[in-house]
Amino acid sequence: MRFGILSPVVFRPPGQFNAWETSAGTAELVTVAEAADRLGYHHLTCSEHVGVPTRIAARGGGTYWDPLATLGFLAARTTNIRLATHVLVLGYHHPLDIAKRYGTLDRLSGGRVVLGLGVGSLKEEFALLGADFDGRGAAADDAIRALRAAWGQPVPEYEGTHYRFRDFLIDPHSPRPRVPLWIGGYTRRSLRRAVELGDAWVPFGLSPEQITTMLATVDPPEGFDVILTPPPLDPMADADGTRRHVEKMHAAGATMMNIVLRHRSVDHCVEQLAAFRQLFAEAEWSVPHEQVGTG
Template sequence: MRFGILSPVVFRPPGQSSPWEAGAGPAELVRVAVAADRLGYHHLTCSEHVGVPVRIAARAGGTYWDPLATLGFLAAHTTRIRLATHVLVLGYHHPLAIAKRYGTLDLLSGGRVVLGLGVGSLAEEFALLGADFDGRGAAADDAIAAIRAAWGRAVPEYEGTHYAFRDLLVDPHAPRTRVPLWIGGYTPRSLRRAAELGDAWVPFGLPPERIGAMLAAAERPEGFEVILNPPPLDPIAEPGEARRHVEEFHAAGATMLNIVLRHRSVEHCVEQLEALRRLFPEAFDAAA
């Protein structure tokens, strides 16, 4: 079991974020990232939306810092922690553009990029960007295969159902030819997509018993990761409850957890990061 953090400040969904985050900026974000890096957390995250419909933002959150800019900024302030997109919407990008942009970040960060990828669900945002909403599933499958083919290669080649490229120089590119691909979603199809094309499944909005049942019914390759999101934890005030949630999601099949912590300030957030490490020292020691 390893722990990553759903980064505060950059994404503020109702019920998960704290009031202080609304007034926070780069300095507070860096302070949290540096602490998580020092303490041995596996990754930090940044998600993606260009424009969220107001009717949805009111209940699901409307703050989304741009992941490429944000993770590039945080890469310069950290040394070990992975930089995870959680998630990029595949339909908004050409796969070769993802390989070039995030491959450059992989180069700059010393190979610390994790690509979390998703099919997307906001029809209004697809329309805004001129992307195909109805055919997004098949296009996403082809995009994942194209990213695999292009990652870390100077002259990539790919011929698929939706994308094709050859005889193009991509310089710079990632320093390695394989990047972890975490596939988001909450349907059995998303789990199959992750098992067939990715390295991990990152579901959301599902109770642990449903996740456990889906995993039990699915074929998964060796080494396949399952990254789950327990409810917000308070390891300082409620260590027993925090442990219970972690153990519950581990029992459901998690190999890694995306952690949200309850906090009143950036100082308290760092204290909570430290407290969680003390609560599960074996996880951090094993990761180190």
């Protein structure tokens, strides 16, 4: 089992963030990221929305730091921890845009980028950006295939149903020929998409029982990850409860987890990260990352 963190401060959904995060900023975010890096957590995250309709933000949260800017900044302040988009909305980007921008980040960070990708569900945001909402599923499938073909290639070539390109130089690009693709979603189609085109499934809005049932319908390839999120945990005050929640996620099929911790301040957050690390000392914690292609 491996553990990453849903980064505090950068995303504040109701019921999942702590009061101090409302007034927190760059310094607090860096403190948490550096601590998670030092303690051996696998990844930290940053999600994407350009603009959330106010009626939705009022009940579901509207704070989303830009993932490229945020992860680029944190890359310079960390050494080993992976930098995961959780998630990019594929319909808002051309695959070569992702390959160029996040490939550059992959080079700057020494090969630490993880691309979490999703189809998207906010119709108003699609309209705001001039993106096609109704055909987003088929376009996303083709975008993932195109991104696979383009990643790490100086002159990529691809011809699919929605995207076609050749004879364009992408420089810089990722130093790696392959990047982990984590596919988000809550439908059976998202799971099939993850198994067929990605390296992991990151479901949300599903119970452990629903996840177990859905996973029984597919035959994932070797090395495929299922990344689940337990409810907010308090390892210092409730170690037994924390273990129960983690064990329940593991029983549901998790090979990796995104954890959210309860904390009263940035210092308490760091203490909780250390307590969780100690509570699960037997887990697979990150060793120093082999830097790739930073030149």
